[in-house]
Amino acid sequence: MGEANLTRANWSFGTPGQLIFGRDSVTQLTTLAGRLGWQQALVITDANLLDAKVVEPVLLALAAGGVQVEVFGEGEAEPSIAVAEASMALANEVKPDVIIGVGGGSNLDLSKNTAAAFTHQGHPTDYFGFDKVPGPTIPLVCLPTTAGTGSEVSHSMVLTDTEQQIKISGQSEYFRPDWAIVDPQLTYSCPRQVAADSGIDALTHAIEAITTVDFDQLEIPLGETCAYDGRTELTSSLAERAIRICGKSLISAVNSPDDYQAKDQMALAATLAGMAFSNSGVALVHAMEYPMGGELHCS
Numbered sequence: 294m295g296e297a298n299l300t301r302a303n304w305s306f307g308t309p310g311q312l313i314f315g316r317d318s319v320t321q322l323t324t325l326a327g328r329l330g331w332q333q334a335l336v337i338t339d340a341n342l343l344d345a346k347v348v349e350p351v352l353l354a355l356a357a358g359g360v361q362v363e364v365f366g367e368g369e370a371e372p373s374i375a376v377a378e379a380s381m382a383l384a385n386e387v388k389p390d391v392i393i394g395v396g397g398g399s400n401l402d403l404s405k406n407t408a409a410a411f412t413h414q415g416h417p418t419d420y421f422g423f424d425k426v427p428g429p430t431i432p433l434v435c436l437p438t439t440a441g442t443g444s445e446v447s448h449s450m451v452l453t454d455t456e457q458q459i460k461i462s463g464q465s466e467y468f469r470p471d472w473a474i475v476d477p478q479l480t481y482s483c484p485r486q487v488a489a490d491s492g493i494d495a496l497t498h499a500i501e502a503i504t505t506v507d508f509d510q511l512e513i514p515l516g517e518t519c520a521y522d523g524r525t526e527l528t529s530s531l532a533e534r535a536i537r538i539c540g541k542s543l544i545s546a547v548n549s550p551d552d553y554q555a556k557d558q559m560a561l562a563a564t565l566a567g568m569a570f571s572n573s574g575v576a577l578v579h580a581m582e583y584p585m586g587g588e589l590h591c592s
C-alpha cells in the first residue's frame with residue numbers, strides 16, 4: 294500500500310458542538326444558560342439588527358436564564374480588523390463566560406474572532422490562515438439572521454483588511470461554534486436583497502461542495518492536514534439536499550414576504566450547505582471572493 298492510499302483512505306467531518314434548529318429555538322438559550330451556569334454574556338451584533346428588534350428574543354432568553362448581558366452593537370457588513378479590535382477590547386473589559394454572535398455571516402465571523410482573541414489574548418489578525426487558533430475558546434453560540442453563509446456551523450472566519458482592500462480568512466476547528474442555534478424566524482426581517490444574496494451564497498456553497506475534488510484525490514502529504522478534506526459521501530449528501538431545497542424554496546423565500554415555509558427551508562439549506570462546504574472545500578467562486586469582495590464589497 295503506497296503513501297497516498299494511506300493518507301486518503303480516511304476522511305473526517307467537523308461540526309459545531311450542537312446544532313439546534315427550528316422556530317423558537319432561540320428560547321433554548323435559557324435552558325443552556327441554566328444548565329451551564331453562564332453569568333455574563335457578550336452579545337456581538339449590529340445596529341440594524343438592534344433597531345429591527347431581531348436581537349430582542351436573544352436578550353429575553355438570556356435574561357430568563359439569569360445571565361447578565363453586554364452588547365457589542367458595532368458589528369458591520371464585512372467587518373474590518375478595527376471592529377474586531379473594538380469587539381475584543383469590550384470582551385477584555387467585560388470578561389464574559391460566553392460569547393453570542395447574532396447576525397449574518399459578518400457578525401458571526403466577528404464573534405468567532407473575538408472568542409479566539411479574548412481566550413488566547415492574541416491580536417485579531419493572529420488567527421488568519423489555517424489552524425492558527427491555539428486551542429479551544431470560551432463557549433461560543435452563533436445565531437444566524439440570514440440564510441446564507443453557514444458560518445454558524447463552519448470553521449471559517451472572514452475579516453476585511455481595509456488598508457489592503459482585501460478580505461482575509463482563517464480556518465480552524467476551534468472556530469466551529471459550540472452551539473449553532475438556527476431559528477428561521479430571525480431571518481424573516483431580512484431585506485429582499487439580503488435574502489437573495491445570501492440565498493445565492495448558500496446555493497453556491499452547495500454547488501461548489503458537490504463539484505469539488507474527491508477526498509481520495511486531494512494531494513496532502515502524509516502527516517499533514519489541510520483546511521478542507523475534499524468531497525465525501527457525507528458532504529455530497531448534505532450539498533445535494535441543500536441544492537434541492539434552494540431549487541424549491543429560494544425564489545419564493547425572496548419574492549413572497551409571507552412564505553415562511555420557504556424561508557424556514559432556506560435556513561435549513563444554508564446550514565446544510567455550510568456543513569458541506571466547510572468540510573469538502575469550495576472552489577473558484579469563493580477564491581475570487583477574497584480580492585473582489587475587499588475591492589467591490591459584493592459578497
Ligand SMILES: NC(=O)c1ccc[n+]([C@@H]2O[C@H](COP(=O)([O-])OP(=O)(O)OC[C@H]3O[C@@H](n4cnc5c(N)ncnc54)[C@H](O)[C@@H]3O)[C@@H](O)[C@H]2O)c1
Pocket residue numbers: 339341342345347369370371372396397398399400402438439441442443444447448449450451460479480481482483484487490491494592
Ligand atoms: N464564515 C463563513 O463560513 C462564511 C461563509 C460565507 C461568507 N462569509 C462572510 O459573511 C459575510 C456576509 O454575511 P451575510 O451575507 O450573512 O450578510 P451580512 O452579515 O454582511 O449582513 C448584510 C446586512 O444585512 C443586515 N441583516 C442581516 N440579517 C438581517 C435581518 N434578519 N433583518 C434585517 N437586516 C439584516 C445586516 O445588518 C447587514 O447590514 C461576508 O463577510 C462573507 O465573507 C463567511
